[in-house]
Amino acid sequence: MxxxxxxxxxxxxxxxxxxxxxxxxxxxxxxxxxxxxxxxxxxxxxxxxxxxxxxxxxxxxxxxxxxxxxxxxxxxxxPKTPVGRLFFLLGFSLNPAGAWRDSREGAVGTGAHDDMVPALAYAVERQIDGALRQGVLQGYREVAESALVVRGRLREAEQIRRHFGRTPPVEIVYDAYTADTAENRILRAAVERLLRLPHVPGPVRRRLAHQRVRLADAGPLVRGQELPLWQPSRLNSRYQPALRLAEAVLRSTSPEHRPGPLALDGFLLDMNKLFEDFVTVALREALREHGLTARLQDVHHLDLGGRVRMKPDLVVYAADGRTPVAVVDAKYKTEKPYKSDGYPNADLYQALAYATVLGLREAHLVYAAGRLPERATEVRGTGGLRLLQHSLDLTSEPAALLRTFRELAARLAGSAD
Structure with missing residues (x-):
C-alpha cells in the first residue's frame, strides 16, 4: 500500500x-x-x-x-539500515581481515554523520589521510615516449617506423620512479568523485580538497574506463584499506553513466549487492575455521547439456575442494507479515534446484529480516530434502551478527561429516 x-x-x-x-x-x-x-x-x-x-x-x-x-x-x-551498521557491512565485505577495524569489529569510522553521503565522504577522507600519513607512495611505472636524448631502452621498431633515417627525437621506454601509480590514481579519482557529490559537509569537503592537492602528481582517470590494477604488497599495505573503500566508491552504481536525455550526477549503493557480499564473505571467513573451501558465484548447470547456467551465491566444498557439502543464497528481502508463507515461494524453488543439481540434502537461504530465526521446509518426494530459511537482524551489534555466521558455518561444516 x-x-x-x-x-x-x-x-x-x-x-x-x-x-x-x-x-x-x-x-x-x-x-x-x-x-x-x-x-x-x-x-x-x-x-x-x-x-x-x-x-x-x-x-x-x-x-x-x-x-x-x-x-x-x-x-x-x-537506507532502512542504520548508516553505522551499513558501513559495518561494507567494511567487513571489503576487508574481513580487519586492517581498518576498530573496537566494534569491522566498522568503518563515519564520525557523527548519520546520513549516507556525508558518512561515506568522511570515511573515505579519513582512510586516505591515514594512507598518506607517511607520505605519498611512489613506485616504478613504464613510460614510453619520444625524446631528444636517449634514456632507458630504444624502441627500435617504433624508431624505424616513425623516424627512419632521421636523427632525434628517439623512441624510448624506461621505468620512472613516480607518484603517478595505480594506487594514487584510484585515491585521487575517489576524492574527485566525492567532491562532486551533494550533501558533503563543508569541513569534510575542505579535507578532501587537501587530499586532492597531496595526490596532484597522480594522473586523472578517464571516466568510463576500467580502474587501473594494483597488487597487494608489503610496500602498499598502508594504502590497502583506503584503496578498497575508494574502489567501492568508484565501482558502485553511478547514475552519471546511465543513458538518458539529461545528465544525473551522484552516488548510489546497491543494497542487494552489499547484503549478498556481506553474507557470503562472512560465511566464507567463518568456514575457514573448519578447513572448508567456500567459493562465491561458482558456475554450475541445471541441464546435462550445459545450457542453463546456475550461480549460487556460495557453494561450500569438502577438504578435497571438489565435493559440494552445502549451498547458500543471500536474499535482501524481509518477511511480509500479511502473507501466510512470508517469503516468496520462488526462492524455495531456486534453492531446491541448487540442492538437486549439487546432490545435497539441504539448501540454505539467508534473509535480511524475518519473524523467526529459522524456518525449515521439507520437500515432498525427495526422501527428506530440506530447505532452510534463516533471517538476520541487521540492527544487531556487529559481534552478534558475526556470531550468527559462526554458528551457521559450524552447522554447514556438520554436513561434511
Whole structure:
C-alpha cells in the first residue's frame, strides 16, 4: 500500500527525500527531469501523477545515496539500515581481515554523520589521510615516449617506423620512479568523485580538497574506463584499506553513466549487492575455521547439456575442494507479515534446484529480516530434502551478527561429516 508524504506535497524545492523500499511520494518535477529519472532506472517506479499536473510519483527500491538532478534539486534515498551498521557491512565485505577495524569489529569510522553521503565522504577522507600519513607512495611505472636524448631502452621498431633515417627525437621506454601509480590514481579519482557529490559537509569537503592537492602528481582517470590494477604488497599495505573503500566508491552504481536525455550526477549503493557480499564473505571467513573451501558465484548447470547456467551465491566444498557439502543464497528481502508463507515461494524453488543439481540434502537461504530465526521446509518426494530459511537482524551489534555466521558455518561444516 502506498501513500504520499505530506511534507513532500509542496512546490519545487532543493531536496526530495525517499526511503529505501518506502511509500510512493508525489513531488513537483519538470517533465524532462521526470523522463531522465525513468531512463536512469535506479528508482523502483517513476510515473507522472495523474491527479496532480506537474507532479511525478516516485518510489525508491534497493539503491540508496544521493543524486543531483538538473536544476540543482537533490534526490536523497535514505537506507532502512542504520548508516553505522551499513558501513559495518561494507567494511567487513571489503576487508574481513580487519586492517581498518576498530573496537566494534569491522566498522568503518563515519564520525557523527548519520546520513549516507556525508558518512561515506568522511570515511573515505579519513582512510586516505591515514594512507598518506607517511607520505605519498611512489613506485616504478613504464613510460614510453619520444625524446631528444636517449634514456632507458630504444624502441627500435617504433624508431624505424616513425623516424627512419632521421636523427632525434628517439623512441624510448624506461621505468620512472613516480607518484603517478595505480594506487594514487584510484585515491585521487575517489576524492574527485566525492567532491562532486551533494550533501558533503563543508569541513569534510575542505579535507578532501587537501587530499586532492597531496595526490596532484597522480594522473586523472578517464571516466568510463576500467580502474587501473594494483597488487597487494608489503610496500602498499598502508594504502590497502583506503584503496578498497575508494574502489567501492568508484565501482558502485553511478547514475552519471546511465543513458538518458539529461545528465544525473551522484552516488548510489546497491543494497542487494552489499547484503549478498556481506553474507557470503562472512560465511566464507567463518568456514575457514573448519578447513572448508567456500567459493562465491561458482558456475554450475541445471541441464546435462550445459545450457542453463546456475550461480549460487556460495557453494561450500569438502577438504578435497571438489565435493559440494552445502549451498547458500543471500536474499535482501524481509518477511511480509500479511502473507501466510512470508517469503516468496520462488526462492524455495531456486534453492531446491541448487540442492538437486549439487546432490545435497539441504539448501540454505539467508534473509535480511524475518519473524523467526529459522524456518525449515521439507520437500515432498525427495526422501527428506530440506530447505532452510534463516533471517538476520541487521540492527544487531556487529559481534552478534558475526556470531550468527559462526554458528551457521559450524552447522554447514556438520554436513561434511
Amino acid at each position: 502506498s501513500g504520499t508524504a505530506p511534507e513532500q506535497q509542496r512546490d519545487i524545492s532543493d531536496e526530495i527525500t525517499l526511503w529505501e523500499y518506502g511509500d510512493t511520494v508525489s513531488v513537483p518535477l519538470d517533465a524532462a527531469v521526470g523522463r531522465a529519472l525513468v531512463a536512469s532506472r535506479f528508482l523502483d517506479s517513476v510515473a507522472p501523477d495523474p491527479e496532480r499536473p506537474g507532479h511525478w510519483r516516485l518510489r525508491a527500491g534497493n539503491q540508496v545515496g544521493a543524486v543531483r538532478l538538473p536544476g540543482g534539486t537533490v534526490l536523497r534515498i535514505a
